[in-house]
Amino acid sequence: MSSTATTSTISSAAFVDRRAVIDWLGIAPFTIFALLFLIAPTIYLVAGAFLTPEGAFTLQNIADLFTPTILSAYWVSIKVSVASALGGGIIGFFLAWAIVFGGLPSWIRHGLLTFSGVASNFAGVPLAFAFLATLGRTGLVTVFLRNWFDFNLYSTGFNLLSFLGLTITYMYFQIPLMVLILTPALDGMKKEWREAASILGATNRQYWRMVAFPILWPSLLGTTLLLFANAFGAIATAFALTGSSLNIVPILLYAQIRGDVLHNANLGYALALGMIVITGVSNIIYIMLRMRAERWQK
Template sequence: MVAPVTTSAGGGTAKAASPGRGPTRGNVLAWLVVVPFLAYVGVFLVYPTVLVLAGAFQDSNGAFTLSNLTDLMKGVYLQAFWRSIELSAITALLGAVFGALLSWAVASGKADGLLRRVVVAAAGVLAQFGGVPLAFAFLATVGFQGFVTKFLQDTFGVNLFSGSAWIFELPGLTLVYTFFQIPLMVIVFLPALDGLRPQWREASESLGGTTWTYWRHVGGPILFSPFLGALLLLFANAFSAYATAAALVSQGSPIVPLQIRGFLTGEVLLGQENLGKALGLGMVIVVGVAMGLYALIQRRVSKWQ
């Protein structure tokens, strides 16, 4: 067959239009579907990030300055960052360890068993359970007038708050944060445990390997990268949490999110909102580093799989 040729007005020839060129109906529909998501990301993620980035380098008059960033490296602001990092690291480690143990217990059972379904469903709910409801639940349980506190005091004479209101300080935040860190670890780490093939253990045993040998040379190295990635994810999750701490700690600002709240809503720090934006930029950098390392680890795990 002879390819169709079209003649231009000047006497020349032009190539026939390729059927694959130009927008297709499927492409248009795909863009129509993704536009609302891009708009949502732009309004609620990109635009606030740009405002924080610009405000961190401005003074109260809008002039360029680096004083906001230098103030973060001293005094109460530096202490708030260290306390936030300490709180996030401790709760991430506790959540990773206990969540991994719970995931291992679930993975050892039947794939379609009742225990697995209950634990996975509960983890999906509890990982998102935070803010005011979680703070109220802990105060009603182990607060000054909580039923566990009153029960221990009336029955055994044990006072949970002898000389310290720890529930409203970093120890209390650690306990509350660990509550939603463990379920998140179950959700993230359970698929990695499911990826361990029974044939690997059988091969180890057939070669005379013990349980310790299997976990030392096979299971442990395979699960190390997913465990480390989940640990970084839990760290970022705790570092960026705000609602639970804001509902639990009514006075003082021991961590960075509460420091930012004081700058944006307090009446004592008027005219220093840009210092709060500098604190927000510091949080973005810390979380960005953690999530960048998490993405690199996930890429390595996906290549291995």
């Protein structure tokens, strides 16, 4: 009897060990991918930010981040990111609200969510070309307004290759990203909360001001920070749309590493380190706020 129990225990332990090995093998490809293409490059550029081209330790690259040109690039990048995050957040919130509470047919909800999933990943050269073909000087909308309404969009001072133009372009993928992240938070609003507020005599405005918004506020603020980080690190769309005409950090970083006359790759690493710090802080705050929002909704 004892021998049978011992054999059963050994078999169970072997089965558990095999399951553990299979589980680890399952996550091995992702772990290797993350190490090779995320963690190792990050460690490399962080180390390079404190080195000279000859390999000696220096703080000059960090000090150069505070020169007027680089500070201006950071400031422009922050302004574009804030503007597109706020614009995308506000429009995305009302669109998500319409999807969840607007009484739309289910096929419209599914269609909007599907489109948001596609549009939130539509960036880079294709997005820049789409906006140039739409709002460029000879774009479809520009020509339509000029020929049919005798309105020259560019006579108002609008320029697609500018701060405003880049912000509008970024909002194309910021709005659907806000919809995708915020829709589950709105779905998590319990009907009992509204019913309890109505029983206590609260109006719809009071419900949203005193119940819904305090609960949704961490999700709203956290998602807006995520949109900020998303825009701050974007380079392909900005470079394809404006080239070097707009002084933002990703383009300046690209110039330092690949095509700048001075070609100071280590300064480029320092620029990337500054971007990592800013986006990292944004993402950490987003995660903290999301955890708080999830606790509220439980």
